[in-house]
Amino acid sequence: MKLYTKPGACSTSGHIALYWAKAKFEAENVTPELLQDPEFLKLNPMGQIPVLVDGDFVLTQNVAILSYIAESFPEAKLLGDGSLKQKAEALRWLAFVNADVHPAFALIFGGKKYSSDETVIAALDKGARTRLQKLYTQANDQLNGKEWIAGFRSVADPYLFMTLTWAKRLKIDLSALTNLQKFEERMEKDSGVIAAFKAEGLI
Secondary structure, three states: OEEEEOOOOOHHHHHHHHHHOOOOOEEEEOOHHHHOOHHHHHHOOOOOOOEEEEOOEEEEOHHHHHHHHHHHOHHHOEOEOOOHHHHHHHHHHHHHHHHHHHHHHHHHHOHHHOOOOHHHHHHHHHHHHHHHHHHHHHHHHHOOOOOOOOOOOOOHHHHHHHHHHHHHHOOOOOOOOHHHHHHHHHHHHOHHHHHHHHHOOOO
């Protein structure tokens, strides 16, 4: 397997998952120039990361890649214990991060894609930050008495963690959400997280 990743982006969650799965893989840190390279565009015509290549199979979209990693290495139990309910629970929280949390950040990072009006951009930023507080409060409540967002370690955890690194960069104050803070602290000490961050030059 080969993962094309951008340091600190959502693709880093797949990088962490590959370490958790004890997979044999190669990872390449993608530059803005590489995203427009004709050879890379053959893999993903959208010029976006992540991209996972497994033999002659090419996969895009973070949720699909995380699910593929989990299914490829069932012994890692990154979708739970194999039961339908635990798999659904892992996918529920994976979807929560992908469909609810991540898009809110898109309004902050990429407000200019939606409008050229500075007043509109500022409103999008403010609204997104308010929404993120509500979403992270939900995640914090879910983590009460749990170490992992689904109640067991899953592919939802590294994705959630990466969004917390974005929140910190944007100075979104989550200090009152103590369960979430403890989750972030545990992840920062995780060997798979450390390995992925070192490989991507983040630490």
